[in-house]
Amino acid sequence: MVAPLQSSDKEVPQPVILNPLPTPTAAPPRWYWSLPYAAVTLFIATMAALLWLTHRQDAEEQRATLINDVLWMEQNLSFQFERNDAQLSQLGPNLLTGNDVHSPNEGTTQARLKRALDPESGLIRILWLDAGGKVKGAEPPYTESHLVGETTDVFPSSAAYRLSRTLGRPVYSDAYAVIDNQTHFEVHVPIFEGGRYVGSVVGVYSVNEMLARQVPWWFSERYRVSITNNLGTEIAARSKVSPVSTLAYEIPFEPPGHGLNLVITACKAKGGWISLLLMSSLGVLAAAIVWSLWQLRRHMQRRQAAEQALGSEHAFRKAMEDSLNTGMRARDMQGRITYVNPAFCRMVGWSAEELVGLMPPMPYWAPEALDRTYEVHSMILGGNAPSQGVEIRLMRRDGERFDALLIEAPLIDANSRQIGWMGSMVDVSDQKRTQELARQQQERLQATARLVTMGEMASTLAHELNQPLAAISSYNTGCLNMIEHGDLSQTELTGVLHKIGKQAQRAGQIIRRVHAFVRRSEPKFETVDLDAIIRESVGLVEPDAERRGVAIDLDLAEALPPILADPVMIEQVAVNLIRNGMDAMSSTPRSERRLQLTTREHEGMLIFTVADRGQGIPPEVAEKLFAPFFTTKEEGMGMGLNICRSIAELHRGRLAFEARPGGGTIFNFSLPVTQS
Amino acid sequence: MSPSLATPFAHIVDDDEAIRDALSWLFRTRKVESRAWPSAEDFLAAWRPDWRGCIVLDIRMREMSGLECFDALLERGNTLPVIFLTGHGDVPMAVGALKKGAFDFLEKPFDDNALVDVVIRALESNARRQANQETQANVAGLLAQLTPREQEVMQLVLVGKFNKVIADELNISMRTVEVHRSRVFEKMGVRSAVELAQLLAPGRD
Numbered sequence: 001m002v003a004p005l006q007s008s009d010k011e012v013p014q015p016v017i018l019n020p021l022p023t024p025t026a027a028p029p030r031w032y033w034s035l036p037y038a039a040v041t042l043f044i045a046t047m048a049a050l051l052w053l054t055h056r057q058d059a060e061e062q063r064a065t066l067i068n069d070v071l072w073m074e075q076n077l078s079f080q081f082e083r084n085d086a087q088l089s090q091l092g093p094n095l096l097t098g099n100d101v102h103s104p105n106e107g108t109t110q111a112r113l114k115r116a117l118d119p120e121s122g123l124i125r126i127l128w129l130d131a132g133g134k135v136k137g138a139e140p141p142y143t144e145s146h147l148v149g150e151t152t153d154v155f156p157s158s159a160a161y162r163l164s165r166t167l168g169r170p171v172y173s174d175a176y177a178v179i180d181n182q183t184h185f186e187v188h189v190p191i192f193e194g195g196r197y198v199g200s201v202v203g204v205y206s207v208n209e210m211l212a213r214q215v216p217w218w219f220s221e222r223y224r225v226s227i228t229n230n231l232g233t234e235i236a237a238r239s240k241v242s243p244v245s246t247l248a249y250e251i252p253f254e255p256p257g258h259g260l261n262l263v264i265t266a267c268k269a270k271g272g273w274i275s276l277l278l279m280s281s282l283g284v285l286a287a288a289i290v291w292s293l294w295q296l297r298r299h300m301q302r303r304q305a306a307e308q309a310l311g312s313e314h315a316f317r318k319a320m321e322d323s324l325n326t327g328m329r330a331r332d333m334q335g336r337i338t339y340v341n342p343a344f345c346r347m348v349g350w351s352a353e354e355l356v357g358l359m360p361p362m363p364y365w366a367p368e369a370l371d372r373t374y375e376v377h378s379m380i381l382g383g384n385a386p387s388q389g390v391e392i393r394l395m396r397r398d399g400e401r402f403d404a405l406l407i408e409a410p411l412i413d414a415n416s417r418q419i420g421w422m423g424s425m426v427d428v429s430d431q432k433r434t435q436e437l438a439r440q441q442q443e444r445l446q447a448t449a450r451l452v453t454m455g456e457m458a459s460t461l462a463h464e465l466n467q468p469l470a471a472i473s474s475y476n477t478g479c480l481n482m483i484e485h486g487d488l489s490q491t492e493l494t495g496v497l498h499k500i501g502k503q504a505q506r507a508g509q510i511i512r513r514v515h516a517f518v519r520r521s522e523p524k525f526e527t528v529d530l531d532a533i534i535r536e537s538v539g540l541v542e543p544d545a546e547r548r549g550v551a552i553d554l555d556l557a558e559a560l561p562p563i564l565a566d567p568v569m570i571e572q573v574a575v576n577l578i579r580n581g582m583d584a585m586s587s588t589p590r591s592e593r594r595l596q597l598t599t600r601e602h603e604g605m606l607i608f609t610v611a612d613r614g615q616g617i618p619p620e621v622a623e624k625l626f627a628p629f630f631t632t633k634e635e636g637m638g639m640g641l642n643i644c645r646s647i648a649e650l651h652r653g654r655l656a657f658e659a660r661p662g663g664g665t666i667f668n669f670s671l672p673v674t675q676s
Numbered sequence: 677m678s679p680s681l682a683t684p685f686a687h688i689v690d691d692d693e694a695i696r697d698a699l700s701w702l703f704r705t706r707k708v709e710s711r712a713w714p715s716a717e718d719f720l721a722a723w724r725p726d727w728r729g730c731i732v733l734d735i736r737m738r739e740m741s742g743l744e745c746f747d748a749l750l751e752r753g754n755t756l757p758v759i760f761l762t763g764h765g766d767v768p769m770a771v772g773a774l775k776k777g778a779f780d781f782l783e784k785p786f787d788d789n790a791l792v793d794v795v796i797r798a799l800e801s802n803a804r805r806q807a808n809q810e811t812q813a814n815v816a817g818l819l820a821q822l823t824p825r826e827q828e829v830m831q832l833v834l835v836g837k838f839n840k841v842i843a844d845e846l847n848i849s850m851r852t853v854e855v856h857r858s859r860v861f862e863k864m865g866v867r868s869a870v871e872l873a874q875l876l877a878p879g880r881d
Contacts, residue, residue, distance in 0.1 A: 463736060463763050466785065467692045467695060468694060469785065470698070470784055470786075471692070471694035471695050471697070471698040473698075473788055474695070474698035474701070474702045474788050475698045475701060475702070476788075477702055477787075478702040478704070478705040478788070479705075481702070481705035481706055481789070482705045485705070499697065499698070502694075503694050503698075506694070
């Protein structure tokens with residue numbers, strides 16, 4: 001009956017703490033709680049009723065048995081009395097007609113007497129009276145010393161003697177007390193011989209002896225047998241146990257009669273004790289059940305309260321997680337996803353149902369960055385994730401790539417055991433895109449500024465040069481006009497020619513000024529480490545490379561000797577060559593966009609090599625590649641490689657290119673090692 | 677030497693002295709009188725509405741640009757033809773100026789005699805315009821002498837109506853129309869309706 005309560009108490013193994021709690025069912029109605037109590041009460045009542053019924057039935061049965069036994073007992077006694085009566089009446093003629101009991105021919109009579117006085121018979125003494133009522137003899141002989149009080153006058157009972165003589169059949173006397181707290185009674189058996197009364201044979205019974213002899217042991221174990229006189233006083237009793245039970249039966253003790261009653265009291269039955277034990281254990285059990293129920297209820301209430309608290313806490317946390325813009329993802333120790341929050345789902349485009357339970361590789365891992373993602377994954381599972389997070393490229397369901405900042409923390413369960421990893425993921429692609437955009441804008445702005453400056457410079461230069469040239473031209477035309485018209489004036493002509501010369505000088509000065517301007521950007525040589533410059537250059541172009549999906553393989557020779565160079569210029573060349581390489585691969589399949597950068601020492605030169613997998617350089621382009629203002633790019637100015645070569649020459653180095661086996665171009669930028 | 681109404685000049689506005697001097701010399705060899713101005717500001721300060729001739733304006737100058745100078749001249753009602761000298765890349769600007777009424781533009785480097793040819797054409801154009809303006813001024817003076825009635829009659833004569841029709845329309849006698857007509861001819865200094873029409877035709881070359 002307590003089964004439904006027990007089941008709720010059972011420990012259900014919780015999968016992971018992060019799994020959503022089962023929605024708590026509505027609180028059970030009030031009566032739900034009283035149900036077990038009602039059941040217990042009903043149970044106890046039924047049991048009590050059953051016990052009572054059994055008890056009653058037992059009592060009935062006991063009573064019936066008692067009555068049966070009593071009747072049997074009475075029957076037994078009556079039978080014994082009758083037998084005694086018969087024996088006494090048989091003895092009578094012998095005793096009364098014989099002269100003396102002790103005569104020799106009385107042998108058989110003696111034997112009979114003895115037999116009649118057998119302890120089993122209940123008789124303790126036999127007397128025989130003559131017709132006059134006088135005691136003729138007694139066996140065993142007696143004195144009157146055993147008689148007490150007034151009974152001395154009535155032994156043997158004259159009333160019984162007269163009545164038996166009159167009636168001509170055995171008559172029993174009153175019971176009378178004798179010494180030793182004994183009670184005796186007599187039976188007077190009249191003896192007739194030839195229709196003449198010859199005397200009586202009196203048998204004396206001891207009530208106590210009789211009870212002792214006539215009640216069998218088994219009977220006395222069950223019952224207390226007692227005999228009461230007409231005053232209700234108990235005169236003899238036989239019992240081995242104390243009678244506790246109120247169950248008793250009383251019948252008149254016939255044939256003695258005279259108000260003697262045979263009282264049989266049932267001893268306390270063993271069954272009663274058992275039923276009491278049963279009853280009490282039942283009571284204890286019921287109490288225990290009620291108590292445990294109450295305890296259970298208290299426990300349940302506490303549990304319910306705790307559940308409710310947990311539920312609201314869970315709801316609170318869930319609302320918190322759902323409102324987050326940060327993706328949350330939990331994994332177990334094997335890397336299986338055990339939980340994702342809605343922001344994470346929004347980020348990657350897969351639903352929580354689809355993601356939970358998945359093992360790596362995850363569907364949102366970008367295929368091209370699989371190696372690195374695996375690396376990060378094993379790093380996290382190994383517990384070596386950097387605390388500031390790690391940036392990794394992922395893929396949305398629609399194939400769009402995005403950069404995510406991943407921060408992992410160990411997931412500890414209630415037993416302080418690590419059961420996995422909890423990761424928060426922030427989509428930083430927007431941020432990166434903004435940065436990249438800003439950088440590009442900056443770059444474009446600078447390029448534009450450079451262009452504007454260069455354009456302005458060129459324009460100013462053109463205008464400035466135009467002025468003296470135009471003046472010269474005009475002077476010249478004027479002179480020609482004069483010559484044509486014939487009105488030539490020598491002085492005038494001389495003056496104009498001087499002016500022409502002056503303007504030509506002016507033009508020369510302008511050109512000298514330009515040269516001086518160019519000379520202002522002279523290189524500043526210092527001892528530099530080529531590898532460091534290359535690394536710095538790669539750092540500069542890396543965001544751009546990532547944006548274009550170009551992988552840069554850096555293979556730098558270690559411990560290169562230093563070179564004497566202008567680091568800014570060398571960096572300019574490196575960046576230019578790397579950019580060109582990336583530009584060359586804009587139509588190359590994404591998976592093949594690898595730019596190989598190497599440095600090495602060769603015959604006193606340090607060689608920096610940039611190898612792309614682009615279309616290669618057609619011969620007609622190759623001829624003009626280093627020419628100024630030649631470009632294959634839409635936005636190009638055609639100065640890049642030209643400047644690069646100028647820088648190379650300035651450093652007494654070389655810039656050359658060759659076709660790359662397997663497609664693409666290799667640019668070699670060599671610089672002489674510093675002679676120390 | 678202050679420019680008078682009678683003398684047409686080619687006004688050279690350029691901030692480069694050599695250019696000014698060279699152009700002046702060039703113009704002189706083709707018998708074109710010129711005046712040179714070192715800046716647009718100087719030119720605008722000296723400018724008078726009754727000047728004759730043309731303006732050779734360099735677009736790119738240090739202070740006020742040629743275009744700004746041109747706009748200022750337009751505002752002041754300048755009638756002198758303006759020839760722009762443009763450098764490389766200033767062509768769109770020059771075209772814009774042309775649409776606003778500039779006479780012509782020449783891109784540097786230019787053929788110097790071609791410039792002189794343009795200047796001479798501009799001077800002629802200015803001279804014609806001047807003459808035209810004078811005639812217009814005369815006609816206006818003549819018209820002012822006519823009475824309102826005479827003007828009414830003249831308008832009707834100009835559209836080619838006969839005296840009879842004019843008399844009917846104005847509700848006067850034919851005789852009166854004839855009197856008015858002869859007085860209009862007399863006052864306007866013409867002998868026939870055709871001459872009158874020619875005199876009053878707008879935009880006469």
